[in-house]
Amino acid sequence: MPEPFREVAETAARRAGALLRAHAGAARAVTTKSSPINLVTEIDRQAEALIEDTIRARFPHHALLGEEGGMRGAGSATHRWIIDPIDGTTNFVHGLPLFSVSIGLEVDGRVQTGVVYDPSRDECFVAERGGGAYLGTRRLAVSATASLGSSLLATGFPYDVRDTPDNNLAEYAAFTRQNRSVRELGSAAITLAWVAAGRLDGYWELVLGPWDVAAGWLLVEEAGGRVTDLTGGPLNLGSPAVVASNGHIHADMLATLRAVRA
Numbered sequence: 001m002p003e004p005f006r007e008v009a010e011t012a013a014r015r016a017g018a019l020l021r022a023h024a025g026a027a028r029a030v031t032t033k034s035s036p037i038n039l040v041t042e043i044d045r046q047a048e049a050l051i052e053d054t055i056r057a058r059f060p061h062h063a064l065l066g067e068e069g070g071m072r073g074a075g076s077a078t079h080r081w082i083i084d085p086i087d088g089t090t091n092f093v094h095g096l097p098l099f100s101v102s103i104g105l106e107v108d109g110r111v112q113t114g115v116v117y118d119p120s121r122d123e124c125f126v127a128e129r130g131g132g133a134y135l136g137t138r139r140l141a142v143s144a145t146a147s148l149g150s151s152l153l154a155t156g157f158p159y160d161v162r163d164t165p166d167n168n169l170a171e172y173a174a175f176t177r178q179n180r181s182v183r184e185l186g187s188a189a190i191t192l193a194w195v196a197a198g199r200l201d202g203y204w205e206l207v208l209g210p211w212d213v214a215a216g217w218l219l220v221e222e223a224g225g226r227v228t229d230l231t232g233g234p235l236n237l238g239s240p241a242v243v244a245s246n247g248h249i250h251a252d253m254l255a256t257l258r259a260v261r262a
Contacts, residue, residue, distance in 0.1 A: 104214030192216025
């Protein structure tokens with residue numbers, strides 16, 4: 001019998017999502033981390049603890065990497081759960097219903113299971129390597145948009161956007177002049193899930209954490225899309241700078257980034 005990784009990931013995500021739904025827009029003890037716009041709340045920590053408890057009940061020896069708690073329990077070198085308890089904390093704090101729970105399972109250095117749960121819409125995106133990506137019972141497929149000019153893209157900005165010259169503003173301006181529009185959703189995990197679902201045609205972001213992309217990366221690939229780093233090489237999960245697309249517009253996205261960043 002196969003290990004119930006997908007079942008455990010989905011259960012953990014839904015439990016954390018229920019907690020988020022109950023507290024959206026009402027979080028107390030809001031503090032900052034690396035910058036004044038990088039927020040964390042007591043609900044982030046409670047949700048991560050809830051996810052960890054759910055996973056440890058079935059897999060007590062697996063390693064966990066959480067955005068809030070860091071790396072712990074590295075007893076298993078082969079299995080590592082990568083957790084973002086609230087992807088989109090700023091949206092969550094302000095009561096904007098665009099945040100998610102992201103859980104990925106890495107086995108022998110490769111993500112094998114991914115779940116992104118949007119509690120506001122009760123949408124659970126699930127992927128298993130080689131088994132496709134799904135929203136409920138509906139198999140996901142990336143969009144068929146063939147040109148950058150007809151595409152709808154999304155992006156995000158680094159937490160040190162106020163201070164760093166590598167702030168994605170020039171890239172944002174370049175893409176805005178070339179396509180239908182660029183959205184900034186505030187949740188990398190939801191953005192990747194929406195690329196997988198064909199709601200968006202592409203997405204790029206310069207600075208992310210492994211917990212932001214682990215599950216969504218697998219969703220896009222299993223839905224038939226492409227995920228690379230900014231130059232078209234393999235994505236580095238340890239320090240991901242991501243370009244994700246339906247595949248058709250990927251080369252044009254990379255060319256735009258290359259021209260701007262040169």
